[in-house]
Amino acid sequence: MPVRTWRKPLDAEKIKVPKGEVHIIKNRCKGCGFCIEFCPKEVLEESEELNERGVHPPKVKDESRCALCSFCTAVCPDFAIFTVEKNCEGGC
Amino acid sequence: MDEGKVGLSSRRFMMGDIACVEGAIAAGCRFFAGYPITPATEIAEGMARRLPQVGGVYIQMEDEIGSMAAIIGASYAGVKSMTATSGPGFSLMMENIGLAVMTETPCVVVNVMRGGPSTGQPTMPGQQDVMQARWGSHGDYEIIALAPSSVQEMFDLTVEAFNLSETYRVPVMVLADEIVGHMWERVKIPPTQSIEVVNRKKPTASTKDYAPFKPDDDLVPPMGFFGEGYNFHATGLTHDERGHPQTESAEAQQKLVQRLCDKIRKNSDKILRVEKTTLEDAEVAVVAYGIVARASLSAVVKARAAGIKAGLLRLVTLWPFPDKEVAKVARKVKAVVVPEMNCGQIVREVERAAKETSVFFLSKLGEEPHKPSEILEAIRRTQK
Amino acid sequence: MEELEHPYEKFLRRGRIPHIWCEGCGNGIILSCFAQALNDLNMDLDKVVVVSGIGCIGRVSGYTNTDSYHTTHGRPIAFATGVKLANPELKVVVISGDGDLFAIGGNHFIHAARRNMDLQVICANNFVYGMTGGQHGPTTPLDAWTTTTPYGNIEHTFNLVHLAAACGAVYVARWTALHVRRLTESIKKALQKEGFSFIEVVSPCPELFGRYNRMETGIKMMQWFKEVSEVRHFSDPAKAEITPQKIVVGEFVDIEKPSYSRLLKEMAEKAKTQEQ
Numbered sequence A: 001m002p003v004r005t006w007r008k009p010l011d012a013e014k015i016k017v018p019k020g021e022v023h024i025i026k027n028r029c030k031g032c033g034f035c036i037e038f039c040p041k042e043v044l045e046e047s048e049e050l051n052e053r054g055v056h057p058p059k060v061k062d063e064s065r066c067a068l069c070s071f072c073t074a075v076c077p078d079f080a081i082f083t084v085e086k087n088c089e090g091g092c
Numbered sequence B: 001m002d003e004g005k006v007g008l009s010s011r012r013f014m015m016g017d018i019a020c021v022e023g024a025i026a027a028g029c030r031f032f033a034g035y036p037i038t039p040a041t042e043i044a045e046g047m048a049r050r051l052p053q054v055g056g057v058y059i060q061m062e063d064e065i066g067s068m069a070a071i072i073g074a075s076y077a078g079v080k081s082m083t084a085t086s087g088p089g090f091s092l093m094m095e096n097i098g099l100a101v102m103t104e105t106p107c108v109v110v111n112v113m114r115g116g117p118s119t120g121q122p123t124m125p126g127q128q129d130v131m132q133a134r135w136g137s138h139g140d141y142e143i144i145a146l147a148p149s150s151v152q153e154m155f156d157l158t159v160e161a162f163n164l165s166e167t168y169r170v171p172v173m174v175l176a177d178e179i180v181g182h183m184w185e186r187v188k189i190p191p192t193q194s195i196e197v198v199n200r201k202k203p204t205a206s207t208k209d210y211a212p213f214k215p216d217d218d219l220v221p222p223m224g225f226f227g228e229g230y231n232f233h234a235t236g237l238t239h240d241e242r243g244h245p246q247t248e249s250a251e252a253q254q255k256l257v258q259r260l261c262d263k264i265r266k267n268s269d270k271i272l273r274v275e276k277t278t279l280e281d282a283e284v285a286v287v288a289y290g291i292v293a294r295a296s297l298s299a300v301v302k303a304r305a306a307g308i309k310a311g312l313l314r315l316v317t318l319w320p321f322p323d324k325e326v327a328k329v330a331r332k333v334k335a336v337v338v339p340e341m342n343c344g345q346i347v348r349e350v351e352r353a354a355k356e357t358s359v360f361f362l363s364k365l366g367e368e369p370h371k372p373s374e375i376l377e378a379i380r381r382t383q384k
Numbered sequence C: 001m002e003e004l005e006h007p008y009e010k011f012l013r014r015g016r017i018p019h020i021w022c023e024g025c026g027n028g029i030i031l032s033c034f035a036q037a038l039n040d041l042n043m044d045l046d047k048v049v050v051v052s053g054i055g056c057i058g059r060v061s062g063y064t065n066t067d068s069y070h071t072t073h074g075r076p077i078a079f080a081t082g083v084k085l086a087n088p089e090l091k092v093v094v095i096s097g098d099g100d101l102f103a104i105g106g107n108h109f110i111h112a113a114r115r116n117m118d119l120q121v122i123c124a125n126n127f128v129y130g131m132t133g134g135q136h137g138p139t140t141p142l143d144a145w146t147t148t149t150p151y152g153n154i155e156h157t158f159n160l161v162h163l164a165a166a167c168g169a170v171y172v173a174r175w176t177a178l179h180v181r182r183l184t185e186s187i188k189k190a191l192q193k194e195g196f197s198f199i200e201v202v203s204p205c206p207e208l209f210g211r212y213n214r215m216e217t218g219i220k221m222m223q224w225f226k227e228v229s230e231v232r233h234f235s236d237p238a239k240a241e242i243t244p245q246k247i248v249v250g251e252f253v254d255i256e257k258p259s260y261s262r263l264l265k266e267m268a269e270k271a272k273t274q275e276q
Helices: A034-038 A071-075 B016-025 B041-053 B064-076 B089-104 B130-135 B149-168 B180-183 B250-265 B293-304 B323-332 B348-352 B373-383 C027-039 C057-062 C076-086 C098-102 C106-114 C160-169 C180-191 C206-212 C218-228 C260-273
Strands: A020-024 A044-047 A058-060 A079-085 B011-015 B030-036 B057-060 B081-085 B107-115 B121-125 B144-146 B171-177 B184-188 B233-235 B275-279 B284-288 B308-317 B317-319 B335-340 B358-363 C048-052 C068-069 C091-097 C118-124 C171-176 C195-200 C228-229 C246-254
Touching: A020 A058, A034 A044, A034 A071, A034 C218, A044 B373, A058 B041, A058 C057, A071 A079, A071 B348, A071 C027, A071 C076, A071 C171, A071 C180, A079 B358, B011 B016, B016 B041, B016 B107, B016 B171, B016 B184, B030 B064, B030 C076, B041 B057, B041 B081, B041 B180, B057 C076, B064 B081, B064 B089, B064 B107, B064 C076, B064 C106, B081 B089, B089 B107, B089 B130, B089 B171, B107 B149, B121 B180, B130 B144, B130 B171, B130 B317, B130 B348, B130 C098, B144 B149, B149 B171, B149 B180, B149 B284, B171 B180, B250 B284, B284 B293, B284 B358, B293 B308, B293 B335, B293 B373, B308 B323, B308 C057, B323 B348, B323 C098, B335 B348, B335 B373, B335 C076, B348 B358, B358 B373, B358 C057, B373 C098, C027 C091, C027 C180, C048 C076, C057 C068, C057 C091, C068 C076, C076 C091, C076 C098, C076 C106, C076 C260, C091 C098, C098 C118, C098 C160, C118 C180, C160 C171, C160 C195, C160 C206, C160 C246, C180 C195, C180 C246, C206 C218, C218 C228
Parallel strands: B030 B057, B030 B081, B081 B107, B107 B171, B144 B171, B233 C068, B284 B308, B284 B335, B335 B358, C048 C068, C048 C091, C091 C118, C118 C195, C171 C195, C228 C246
Antiparallel strands: A020 A079, A044 A058, B011 B184, B107 B121, B144 B317, B275 B308, C171 C246
């Protein structure tokens, strides 16, 4: 849900919501689903493929929604997913 | 007091427990964690007074289990450490003694033995923990144990205990008894610089390549400690040379446990010490240790005066057991007498080593060790 | 995409990841938050020592790229005491479980807290003895099913933050494994604080406690945390209960008190000048 503000912030042109790139180390994933369940922007979903462990790692559903909150990075118990800031020089 | 000077001032009159404290400090001990227990309390009190004076740390832990854990921690942080207790505390320490053995931690555990089992007779001497020192923790392992017979030896053998623990990366026990711990005798304290102090082997590998449990040819791994950049892991689980747990591998278990035993067994010639008195032509040998060896010496001297060819083999090292020395003596004599303040512990080892030679056990429990006359009587009986 | 290294890779021991913990286990999250805290504080890893006891969380010391030691059951705090006193320059952190720290290790916990020993203790509270298959422990909730309480647990549970506060800890906090941000901040705070800090992490064990008590997946347990957690900073720790309907989280104690190391240093200076 977008934040509803009374007015546009004065520095809206300067301060942009960061964009994130999601990296998934597929073979580390144990399929707990925390990243998918708790991503506030619903960027991820369970993939169809199976990794070495026989589980479905996550896959990016819509990376444009990722705001680099890095909750997935923090909550993944297996160091299998992390975000990196996207370089938005040419626009994202 | 710490800087012993040559000459009269280096002779002190002190209690055994305090001589142990001075020996530890002379050997470089700078950490003590313990719990009060008769008759080892004076060691804790002595350490509480002396360690802060020499830049060391004393802490009284909540129990003996914590004490043993803390001295392992201090040793891993690079500081020579010690604890002191008696029977009941010794039992509590057993699990962590196993941890010290498994993680090859140099440390010294003093057990001033008293009457047992259980609470027993706290103020009376005993030699009832000598087997426990060897077998008390679960699993298969070897440790080193020394038995002082005098206040001077409380000093000297504590120094030796530290040196042995550093050389072999193993906990070393000093098995004193209440009498040796509480009696007062003259002690000669050598100048600090003349006391031989051994420190653990330092790693020669780089910090990245260091494997904390990779042995040298002497079966002892060099020891890095915390904070030096090695960033190693140590665990009580069976582990590989890098210290990582190996709970599924039979090979890892075989290799590690066998080495922990061999480390002491294969080096036993360098570790063992016994003291022989008039054994060259002896027909009966007394094998004794601790305070009982004092009375035994007197008995042997009296026996010789009465024309009996007696000799004394005093065990300074109890573990690893001086098999070969005892066997050598047993082959030459007709009988062996073993007086102990228990119901039969070291005598079993003597019997094993003595093979066909008759071994006579003389038990005594309670406040006094054997009188020389009692041991002499036993020697006489072997002549019949 | 996969060539990039995980940002916390340098905090992990090479070749030891993936770790042994189950899917959905909170232990990995605790390790992750710890790594982030070390990262944010730019701590010298050569001076950090991680000590753990026996249990699933006990394996954590084998995964951190620091000096580390895995003790016997219940003894990490006593071991850590020895390390810290022998070398006060080291940052000594104990990470262990509810049974290890509060059942068999209870005595060492209360005394280290009482002494205000310079240690940071992080407790993974998953309500059971996980490594051995899910037996009950001192934090198992009343009525819960475990393998040793097949008719429901009849033992009242410890309130760990109350216990820590009562023993004299200078920093006491509780978070669930879902509160990753606040947990990381608490760890950072504890690492920079003099004295004995205690952080309880209510952690999911979906494979055992969860399955035995109708929360079979990590997600179900984390959803439970999400629904019933209430942040109550500096509320009375005695009333900070954990029930099926409420988990009170937050920081409970944040005080200043001279640590053991500080008093030891003062005493040592005094001792050097005194006659023996």
